[in-house]
Amino acid sequence: MSKTAIILGATGSTGTELLKLLLADDRYEKVKLFSRNSVNVSHPKVKEYLIDLFKLEDYAADFTADVVFCCIGTTKAKTPDENTYHKIDYGIPVAAARLAMVNNIPSFIVISAVGVSKDSRFFYNRTKAEMQEAVLAQHIDNTYILQPSLILASRADNRLGEKIGAAVMTLLNPLLWGNLAKYRSIKASTIAKAMVWLDNNSYDKQIITSDKIVQLGA
Incomplete structure (x- = not known):
């Protein structure tokens, strides 16, 4: 059966990789993109909804699919205001999940981050x-x-800091084993492959750490 997929965050690094995979995958007949800016991709599968993502509920009638891939996320550097940050990293994914539940969409796959905790002293992790x-x-x-x-x-x-961090993590990756393996850096393309795999296979865990994502994305 051909599927319809929704992507939130298709202009980001992982969303971009995910869109490429879905367009090349015959299991997906239509890909709906809900975003603020166009991905500038012309393809018969693609239907774009350029909207205010903070008002996602206003587009409930169009929010129908077989799976929602939520790749929404920002950083403290890009969004220093905590209220706006919360509206993006919490508000949009949760609104999407609620719409998916109301519209009987059976699959919801969302990107979070390693080491999150409600008791963290870091606003991002909380x-x-x-x-x-x-x-x-x-x-x-x-x-x-x-x-x-x-x-x-x-x-x-x-940014320079991100480039330095990526270079350092690439050097550290071989040293991170066992319980530390989940802290290895990971390619956006690997995450995208894992998301597609999860939509088409059964998996026994709902929360999937970075080391397991690498295995699924292989």
């Missing part, structure tokens, strides 16, 4: 943890939360 809890509370049949470590990708807006 926000992601709250998002995970709210998404799981929707009880969508096939819910998967991916917790990647540092995501490696070619970005036009890469």
Whole structure:
């Protein structure tokens, strides 16, 4: 059966890789993109909805599919205001999960981050943890939360600090074993492959750490 997929965050590093995979995959007949900016991709599968993502509920009638891939996320550097940060990293994924539940979409796959905790002293980690809890509370049949470590990708807006961090993590990766393996950096393309795999296979865990994402993305 041909599927319809929704991508939130298709202009980001992982969303871009995911879109490429879905367009090349015959299992997917239509790909709906809900975003603020166009991906500038002309393809018969693609239907774009250029909207205010903070008002996602206004587009409930169009939010129908077989799977939602949520690749939404920002950083403290890009979004220093905590209120706006919370609206992006918590508000958008949770609104999408609620719409998926109401519209009987059976699969919801969302990107979180490694090391999140509601008890963390870091606002970023607390926000992601709250998002995970709210998404799981929707009880969508096939819910998967991916917790990647540092995501490696070619970005036009890469800052010097991000480039240095990526270089350092690449050197450290071989030293991270056992319980530390989940802190290895990971390619955006690997995360995208894992997301597609999860949509088409059964997996026994809902929360998937970076080391397991690498295995699924292989």
